[in-house]
Every structure is written in C-alpha cells, then in structure tokens.
Amino acid sequence: MVHTSIEHRRVSCRGVLISGCQEPYAQQASCLVDWCSRLLKMTVVADACASMLTQAKGEPISIGVSGGWGAGKSSLVKMIAARLEAPSVSAPDEGNKSGNTFVVLTFNPWLYQDFESARSALLQIVGDEIVRLAQENATIADKASELWRRINLLRIAQLSGGAALTLTTGIPVGALGKTFDTIAGLFPSTEKTGEMEVDYEGITAATDGLLKPKEPFSMPAHIQAFRDTLESLLAELEITLVIFVDDLDRCLPQTAISTLESIRLLLFIRRCAFVVAADNDFIKSAVKVHFDGAGISSDVATNYLDKLIQVPLHVPRLGLNEAKAYLVLLLLERETNAGTFTRDQFESALKLIPERLRNSWRGDTINQEFLYELVGTDDTFRSLMNLAEGLASLLHRSSAVNANPRLMKRFLNTVYLREALSAPQGIKLDIAALAKWHLIERCDEALAEALAGQVHSDNDGRLQILAEAENAAASKGQLPEPFKDNAFTRQWLQLPPALGTEDLRPLLHLSRDSGTRDFGDDNMMPDSRKLRDALKTATSSHQSLTDLMRKVGPDQTELAMLKAWQSCSTTRTWKRNNEILMLIECCKAFPVIGKKAASLLEQAPLKQVGPGIIPTLGAQAWASVVLERWSETNELTTPTKNAILNLNTRR
Structure with a gap:
C-alpha cells in the first residue's frame, strides 16, 4: 500500500465526521486566512454551496468553484468544509432524517505530481478513509476489504497501460x-x-x-463492481463522501486532466459529492494541451468541464471596503507580531471589522473615523491606517492587481522586504514611501521606468517633473508628460507622502529586483553643482554665470552642462531660446566643449523642434554641422526647415 500524506482528523459535531489533510504550504498562511474568509464576500457563496450539498440528501452532485489565481478558491473550499461541520448545516433535522453525516476529504493533486498518478492517489485516499470508517463496523469489514482489492486492480490496470491481463x-x-x-x-x-x-x-x-x-481482466466489469461496492458501503455507513479537489491550477496540464479524468470513476455515485476548485481558463488551456493536434475549439474545452461540473460557482471579487479591511488587518498583524500593537487590540480588530462589513449596507463603511478608533491616538498606527485607505482604492482600481487577495499580500510582502533591506544599508525610508513607489512599479511599469530613468546624481535624486505633477494633481490642473491624465495616476500622485521633493535614489536602490539602476557619476565639485543649478534656471546671459564657469574650468563646466541638460529633458519643448541657453553660454566660455554640445543637440526629437530657436543656433559655430544635417531630413516641420534654409540664404 502506498502511503499518502493525508492526516485524518475526526470531528464529531451532532453526527458529523470531518476528515481533512494538512497542506504542506499551510505554514505560509497566517491566522488571517480564517478571519479573512469571514470578512470577504465569499460567505454567501460558501453558505449556498453547503446548502446545496445538504439538500442533495445523498444524491450525487459536483460543484465547481472557479476563480483566477489568488482569488481565494482555497479559502472558499475551507469555508464550505467548515459549514458542513457546523451544527446548523449538518445536524439531522426534519429534512434530513436519515442520520446522514458528511465525511470530507481534501485531495491535492499537486502533491502527487511526478510521484504518483492523480488517479491512483485519489482512489487510495478514498479507500483509506472507507476502510478506516469500516473498522468500527465489523459487519461491513469484508466489503471494505473487497473495495480495497478492487482499487488495487484498477491501479494495476492503469500501470499496465490498460491492456487486458491474463495469468495463463x-x-x-x-x-x-x-x-x-x-x-x-x-x-x-x-x-x-x-x-x-x-x-x-x-x-x-x-x-x-x-x-x-485463464480469465481476462475486464476493465468495464471491475469499474462497475468498484462503483457498486463503494455506493453500498456509503449507504451502510450512512455517510456522504464529499471530496474537495484543490490546487488544480498549480498542476501541469497533464496532471490536471488526469485528476479530472479520475473524478469520473466516482461521479454519479449516490452519497458521493465533489467540490472542484479550479481556474476555468487554466482548465480550458489544459484540455487543449491534452487534445493537442485535434484542433478543438474553446467551446469544446468549455463543454468538457461542463460535463464534469453540474453547479458552477464563481469566487466574487473583493469590494473596496473588503480590500481596505484586508490591508488594514495585514498591516496590524505585522505590527502585532513585531510587538508594537497588542494582541488584545488585534483580536478586537478581528472582531470589529467583520461586524462593520456585515452592516455596510447601512452605510457603516471602513472609514478613517472607524480605523482611528481601532488603533487609538498613536500617530504611527494612524499613518498606517491612512496608507491602507489610499492603497486599497488604488489596488482595487488597478487592472494589474484587481483587488486580488494574494497579489495584495504579495505587494505588502515586497514592501516589508525592502524595508528590511534598507536598515543594514543605512537607508531610512518609511513604509508609506516604499509602498507608494512599489505601487507605481506594479500598476504602471512604463511610468515607473520613465521616472526612474530621470533620476541622476546631478539632480540629487529629485525629480522636478514629479513635484510639478503632484502639485497639478492636488490643484486638479493638467498633468505634464509622461503622466497619463487618468483617475489612477491622479490618485497615486496625491497619495502621501509626496515624492517629488525627495531623493528617490534610496527607493530605486531598494527596488533593484525590478530593474537595474544607474544614477550616473557623482564626481562634481561643490562649485560645479552650483553651476549646474544656475544653468538649469538661467534665462539670459550674465557675468556671474561666466565667472563661475571660469572658476571650475572646462571639464567641470562640460559636466555641469551635461547634468543640467539631462535634468531639464522632461520640460524641454524645443521651441524656446532659453532652453538652449546653457549650451550656448558654456560653449562661449570654453569653445572646446562645442563638440559635446552638438552631440546633445543632435538628440532632439526633430518633429518637436520649433523655428524660433533656429536663428539663435545659426549664430553658433558648433551648431552648424547639426543644422546642416537637419536640413537634409524630412522629419522637421515645414516652418523649421524653412528657417534653416533662410540661414543659408543669408550666408
């Protein structure tokens, strides 16, 4: 007999027997799994599923619990099993006078992948449980042994490739x-x-x-004999066997299909029910892989699942209030484990938050006032509650997260990991700043990369464009490029703390798991930094600027020019003379750096170059080569190209 990893527990509750398995990844789940199940919308779905199983009164039934990765299918399965154990559902009453009890088995095919076939494992788990229960009833012990022998035969037949066996x-x-x-x-x-x-x-x-x-092995006869024996045993034991199949979407396509195929052996047997948790899209893909080359359509793949599942149920998406409650409790649980939030306070939150959600139809939402009452007057905890409020709305709105419980938990895990990495490196950042930056990384990767690319040592890690965008969002003004003018971006910009005036290099350094960061050389002298800042704001030529250039010399002037040019890249329109003033003034002081200035000018987006800057550039010797190349391209606008041609005419 092959040993399984199932650890049975027998719970007596008004005649109800519950058997379960300990999952190897259960250690990853905190106590949040239990209360999270109570506060999510899954309560209604779990009640409905348990009610259907009870009202079936022993008739065969198969229920499918569908939902995407991390949507909460496993939590819902646990809730349904718990309801079968509860007296209000399982106790014999006028509608259930047979004294029928539920025996719940949880089968996880992912555990057996690459070790044993899902079909063999499922049959053995069922056989183990029936034999265990039959030990208490001597009159059916022989029949239970017969069931085991038939299971062995079916396993032998599977191992032999399904060929007819003869022992002659x-x-x-x-x-x-x-x-x-x-x-x-x-x-x-x-x-x-x-x-x-x-x-x-x-x-x-x-x-x-x-x-x-001398007698051939008849597969159909033994399958039917197995089904008849199992149905007879279930009737004599007066139990309904409810088999929960979970983690199908963790399996390889072959294992997933093998599991569904094995379910057929037990389908439509009286007193036998299935609850299958799976991502429908994954199963459809697995069916297509299984029938590779047959050219089956999506409809055929859907029909395959529909033939196995009689009652489809879908895990509901979290609402905004529930997402907020989930984040609040995740944050408070961490503070409790760290010893900064008392266990009594946390237990109180576990009780009060679900109660608040149950009364949300009255308008009792998870608002700031309620959250402040939970944590008291401590500013640190209140800031965490503010963070949960801001994050919940954005994570609920974002299509990249879509209020997925697992993704929200992973989001916070990443934030806390970065916080843990910051201390040994001498970086001081609060959770709110880490969370705000990771949020844009997770939900708008293009914007995060665009902002990260502008962070350099030359601007001390501060982004003027980000500060302007945050101010514009607060005043409901127009957002500058590269910010998209949508609700998510505006809400993110207003999420505290403001990052536009902060040095972003520590944040980006800690987020190296999502990209390689290069902040450039930082070998500028103090006077060179002053020159860089002066060039960024200069609108006209003046002697103090020239004196500062003479003081630092050509090399540092070139470096200051480069840093100032890079820093202003997001605000440059290529239409105003003051935008190219830094190149002109530096080259006047040191003509030797004209080549560098020309290389910077050549990077211009030609379609944006306006005719207004052409006469000024035409007066600079170092820009003549660039203007000549521009005149030969068709990317310039007609007015700009005409302005260049007019320069040549004057010469």
Whole structure:
C-alpha cells in the first residue's frame, strides 16, 4: 500500500465526521486566512454551496468553484468544509432524517505530481478513509476489504497501460511487463532472457480471487463492481463522501486532466459529492494541451468541464471596503507580531471589522473615523491606517492587481522586504514611501521606468517633473508628460507622502529586483553643482554665470552642462531660446566643449523642434554641422526647415 500524506482528523459535531489533510504550504498562511474568509464576500457563496450539498440528501452532485489565481478558491473550499461541520448545516433535522453525516476529504493533486498518478492517489485516499470508517463496523469489514482489492486492480490496470491481463502465461518484456513489475513487493516475479514470468498465484492470493487464471481482466466489469461496492458501503455507513479537489491550477496540464479524468470513476455515485476548485481558463488551456493536434475549439474545452461540473460557482471579487479591511488587518498583524500593537487590540480588530462589513449596507463603511478608533491616538498606527485607505482604492482600481487577495499580500510582502533591506544599508525610508513607489512599479511599469530613468546624481535624486505633477494633481490642473491624465495616476500622485521633493535614489536602490539602476557619476565639485543649478534656471546671459564657469574650468563646466541638460529633458519643448541657453553660454566660455554640445543637440526629437530657436543656433559655430544635417531630413516641420534654409540664404 502506498502511503499518502493525508492526516485524518475526526470531528464529531451532532453526527458529523470531518476528515481533512494538512497542506504542506499551510505554514505560509497566517491566522488571517480564517478571519479573512469571514470578512470577504465569499460567505454567501460558501453558505449556498453547503446548502446545496445538504439538500442533495445523498444524491450525487459536483460543484465547481472557479476563480483566477489568488482569488481565494482555497479559502472558499475551507469555508464550505467548515459549514458542513457546523451544527446548523449538518445536524439531522426534519429534512434530513436519515442520520446522514458528511465525511470530507481534501485531495491535492499537486502533491502527487511526478510521484504518483492523480488517479491512483485519489482512489487510495478514498479507500483509506472507507476502510478506516469500516473498522468500527465489523459487519461491513469484508466489503471494505473487497473495495480495497478492487482499487488495487484498477491501479494495476492503469500501470499496465490498460491492456487486458491474463495469468495463463508469462507477460512479454516491454512497456506492459516493466510497468507491471513496478508494483514492488506485492507481486514477485523472476526474470528470464527475453521474457518475464509473473507469479500469478501470488497475485491471485493478494486480490483474493478477483483476478483468476485463464480469465481476462475486464476493465468495464471491475469499474462497475468498484462503483457498486463503494455506493453500498456509503449507504451502510450512512455517510456522504464529499471530496474537495484543490490546487488544480498549480498542476501541469497533464496532471490536471488526469485528476479530472479520475473524478469520473466516482461521479454519479449516490452519497458521493465533489467540490472542484479550479481556474476555468487554466482548465480550458489544459484540455487543449491534452487534445493537442485535434484542433478543438474553446467551446469544446468549455463543454468538457461542463460535463464534469453540474453547479458552477464563481469566487466574487473583493469590494473596496473588503480590500481596505484586508490591508488594514495585514498591516496590524505585522505590527502585532513585531510587538508594537497588542494582541488584545488585534483580536478586537478581528472582531470589529467583520461586524462593520456585515452592516455596510447601512452605510457603516471602513472609514478613517472607524480605523482611528481601532488603533487609538498613536500617530504611527494612524499613518498606517491612512496608507491602507489610499492603497486599497488604488489596488482595487488597478487592472494589474484587481483587488486580488494574494497579489495584495504579495505587494505588502515586497514592501516589508525592502524595508528590511534598507536598515543594514543605512537607508531610512518609511513604509508609506516604499509602498507608494512599489505601487507605481506594479500598476504602471512604463511610468515607473520613465521616472526612474530621470533620476541622476546631478539632480540629487529629485525629480522636478514629479513635484510639478503632484502639485497639478492636488490643484486638479493638467498633468505634464509622461503622466497619463487618468483617475489612477491622479490618485497615486496625491497619495502621501509626496515624492517629488525627495531623493528617490534610496527607493530605486531598494527596488533593484525590478530593474537595474544607474544614477550616473557623482564626481562634481561643490562649485560645479552650483553651476549646474544656475544653468538649469538661467534665462539670459550674465557675468556671474561666466565667472563661475571660469572658476571650475572646462571639464567641470562640460559636466555641469551635461547634468543640467539631462535634468531639464522632461520640460524641454524645443521651441524656446532659453532652453538652449546653457549650451550656448558654456560653449562661449570654453569653445572646446562645442563638440559635446552638438552631440546633445543632435538628440532632439526633430518633429518637436520649433523655428524660433533656429536663428539663435545659426549664430553658433558648433551648431552648424547639426543644422546642416537637419536640413537634409524630412522629419522637421515645414516652418523649421524653412528657417534653416533662410540661414543659408543669408550666408
């Protein structure tokens, strides 16, 4: 007998028996799983599912719990099982006078992938449980043993590739014989040259006559005999076997389909029910992989699942209030584990938040006033509540997260990981700043990359364009490029703290898991930094600017010019003379850096270049080569190109 990882627990609750399994990844889940199930919208769905199982009164039924990755299918499965255990659902009443009880088995095919076939594992789990229950009833012990023997036969048939077995002669060496011999220790054999002899007397004894010499193995007959035996045992035990199948979307397509195929053996047996948790899109893809080459359509893949699932249920998406409650409790749980928030306070929050959600139809939302009452007057905890409020709305709105519980938890895990990495590196950042930056990384990667690309040592990590955007969002003004003018971006910009006036290099350094950061050289002298800042704001030529250039010399002037030019890239329109003033003034002081200035000018987006700057550039010797190249391209606007041609005419 192959040992399984199922650990049974028998819970007696007015005649109800519950058997369950301990999942290997259960350690990853905190106590939040239990209360999270109570506060999410899944309560109604779980009640409906448990009610259907109870009202079936032993009739076969299969229920599908569908939802995307991380939507909460496993949590919903646990809720349904818990309701079968509850007295209000499972206790015998006028509508359930048979004294029927539920035996719940959780089957996780992902555990057996690459170790044992899902079909064999499922049959053995069912057999283990029936034999265990039959031990308490001597009158059906023999029938339970017969069920086990039939399960062994079905497993042998699967290992042999489904071929008809006969024990009158040796089985040829090959796929059949080799696989048959893998049932180690149960059926001894001796190998000969070219063939394998099978000890059919040992097999006959082990199967107690179910396999007989000179009689072929009939798969249909034994499948029906297995089903009849199981149905009879369930009736005599007065139980309904409810099998929960979870984590199908973690499996390889072949394992997922094998599991669904194995369910067929137990479908439509009285007192046998299935609750299958799976992502419908994944199953459809797995069906297409399974029937690769057959050219089946999406409709056929859908029909395949519909034939197995009688009642489809969908895990509902979190509402805004629920997303907020989830984030609040995740944040408070961490503070509780850190010892800064008391256990009593946390237990109180676990009680009050679900109550608040149940009364949300009255207008009792998870608002700031309620959250402040939970945490008291401590400013640190209040700031966390403000963070939860801001994040919940954005994570609920974002299509990249879509209020997915698992993604929200992973989001906070990433934020806290970066916080843990900051201390050893001497970086001081609060959770709110880390969360705000990671939010834009997660939900608008293009904007995050655009902003990160503008962070350099030359501007001390501060982005003027970000500060302007935050101010514009607060005043409901027009957002500058590269910010998209949508609700998500505006709400993100207003999420505290403001980042536009902060040095973003520490944030970007900690987010190196999402991209490589290069902040450029930082070998500028103090006077060079002054020159850089002066060039960024200069609108006309003046002596103090020239004196500062003479003081730092050509090399540092070139570096200051480069940094100032890069820093102003997001605000440059290519239409005003003051935007190119820094190049002109630096080259006047040191003509040797004209080549560098020309290279910067050549990077211009030609369609944006306006005719107003052409006469000024035409007066600069270092810009003549660039203007000549521009005149030969068709990308310039007609007025700009005419302005260049007019320069040549004057010459």
